[in-house]
Amino acid sequence: MNQQAELALDLAQRAQDHIDSERLQDAIATLACFGGRKDGGVSRETLSDADLAARRYLVDQARALGCLIETDECANLYFRRPGLTDLPPVLTGSHNDTQPVGGKLDGAYGVVGGLELIAALNDAGIQTQRSIDVVAWTNEEGCRFGPGAMGSSAFVVPARLAAYRESVDSQQITFGSALDAAHAQFPDLGRRPMSSALFAYIELHIEQGPVLERAEVPLGVVTGIQGVRWYRVTCSGMAAHAGTTPMDERADAMVAALGMANQLYAYAASQSVSALRLTLGQWRVSPGSVNTIPGEVVFTIDARCIDDAVLQRFEDELRDVTRSWTWRGHIDFECFFQRSPTAFPDAILDLIEQSCQRASRLAQRAAPLRLSSGAFHDAMYLADHCPSGMIFVPSEKGISHNAAEATAPRDLFLGVQALAYTVTALATGVSL
Numbered sequence: 001m002n003q004q005a006e007l008a009l010d011l012a013q014r015a016q017d018h019i020d021s022e023r024l025q026d027a028i029a030t031l032a033c034f035g036g037r038k039d040g041g042v043s044r045e046t047l048s049d050a051d052l053a054a055r056r057y058l059v060d061q062a063r064a065l066g067c068l069i070e071t072d073e074c075a076n077l078y079f080r081r082p083g084l085t086d087l088p089p090v091l092t093g094s095h096n097d098t099q100p101v102g103g104k105l106d107g108a109y110g111v112v113g114g115l116e117l118i119a120a121l122n123d124a125g126i127q128t129q130r131s132i133d134v135v136a137w138t139n140e141e142g143c144r145f146g147p148g149a150m151g152s153s154a155f156v157v158p159a160r161l162a163a164y165r166e167s168v169d170s171q172q173i174t175f176g177s178a179l180d181a182a183h184a185q186f187p188d189l190g191r192r193p194m195s196s197a198l199f200a201y202i203e204l205h206i207e208q209g210p211v212l213e214r215a216e217v218p219l220g221v222v223t224g225i226q227g228v229r230w231y232r233v234t235c236s237g238m239a240a241h242a243g244t245t246p247m248d249e250r251a252d253a254m255v256a257a258l259g260m261a262n263q264l265y266a267y268a269a270s271q272s273v274s275a276l277r278l279t280l281g282q283w284r285v286s287p288g289s290v291n292t293i294p295g296e297v298v299f300t301i302d303a304r305c306i307d308d309a310v311l312q313r314f315e316d317e318l319r320d321v322t323r324s325w326t327w328r329g330h331i332d333f334e335c336f337f338q339r340s341p342t343a344f345p346d347a348i349l350d351l352i353e354q355s356c357q358r359a360s361r362l363a364q365r366a367a368p369l370r371l372s373s374g375a376f377h378d379a380m381y382l383a384d385h386c387p388s389g390m391i392f393v394p395s396e397k398g399i400s401h402n403a404a405e406a407t408a409p410r411d412l413f414l415g416v417q418a419l420a421y422t423v424t425a426l427a428t429g430v431s432l
């Protein structure tokens with residue numbers, strides 16, 4: 001190993017050893033207050049008032065750490081700790097938005113973990129060759145404005161933003177108008193161009209599933225992310241009187257929608273597609289009256305699998321089911337989010353594994369596990385842009401997208417230690 005790399009790993013160890021668990025816990029608890037719920041969860045959907053207030057808090061925190069702060073056209077927030085050179089920076093971070101009923105950690109943990117890394121580098125008096133940027137991505141969840149991971153995907157391919165600006169929420173507000181309103185609240189932030197050069201991207205995140213906890217392993221080296229497709233299915237029938245319309249003369253959109261849903265769940269449950277995960281999470285019934293036959297039912301489909309061919313076969317099945325449903329109305333569907341499976345590069349996996357091994361060994365915990373991610377993350381787009389990777393910590397009972405989402409403080413601490421080692425090594429001379 002050359003001298004530069006040796007120095008880099010020495011600095012990486014020092015950064016790792018300066019992570020402060022109490023400071024980390026305080027920051028997680030404070031950020032969770034923005035959109036905090038009585039049940040202990042967080043409701044901070046993208047570009048909502050709670051999200052904007054949280055952004056102001058993060059900007060203040062980053063300023064207090066001496067960071068330079070910028071944003072871009074998609075309102076992604078960047079907190080830079082300058083390095084000694086103007087080589088492409090190392091980027092870390094995650095998303096700041098949550099599900100309508102989310103937890104304190106999904107996304108927030110990666111952003112706060114990045115700021116804790118900067119605090120530790122300041123404490124250790126470490127200067128890095130490359131700048132370290134911590135990012136808070138806009139709209140990763142995609143539940144208010146679909147599709148998901150808009151901020152990171154527009155960063156990688158800016159041309160995507162035009163279509164994203166047209167996306168509307170349930171109040172018919174466009175993503176574009178919400179973006180413009182958000183920018184107006186931060187007039188003093190410098191703007192950086194999107195798709196700027198990056199040396200590497202490392203994202204720290206909770207697993208949101210049961211694998212690490214069941215294996216009793218505190219750190220996960222994420223090998224990749226399964227593929228995802230989102231569809232919107234519209235069943236159009238005819239609204240009519242619930243009392244006077246004979247059953248055999250109806251164009252009841254709910255009968256069609258439920259019939260389709262049952263066929264799709266039966267398909268997903270069949271042995272041949274056991275790796276497929278299917279969720280029909282969002283339903284809109286109109287006119288939504290107790291005594292009017294539903295004229296229209298719109299529902300969403302979230303289909304996931306590590307094998308893209310399984311997702312393609314599911315889409316073929318969806319098309320067949322749509323065509324085969326005979327009734328007086330009609331059914332359309334559109335795919336509004338599609339991302340093939342992602343694989344992270346070996347050089348990043350090996351460095352992350354090294355960082356996790358040191359952190360878990362010093363804590364006398366089990367060695368890290370390699371696993372793929374069931375959830376999607378901004379890293380799936382960054383992987384198209386630069387060498388990228390992810391570090392996982394366990395989720396208690398595998399629960400996420402739920403107010404009960406939780407991870408033991410000692411595991412959260414180890415995760416940030418592993419992040420500190422990985423990012424500092426990359427920013428001080430480890431080559432890829």
Ligand code: HGY
Nearest residue numbers: 140141148374375376
């Ligand atoms: O849906 C997802 O996988 C991510 O948590 N937004």
Ligand code: MN
Nearest residue numbers: 106107140377
């Ligand atoms: Mn997330």
Ligand code: MN
Nearest residue numbers: 099106141401
């Ligand atoms: Mn999520």
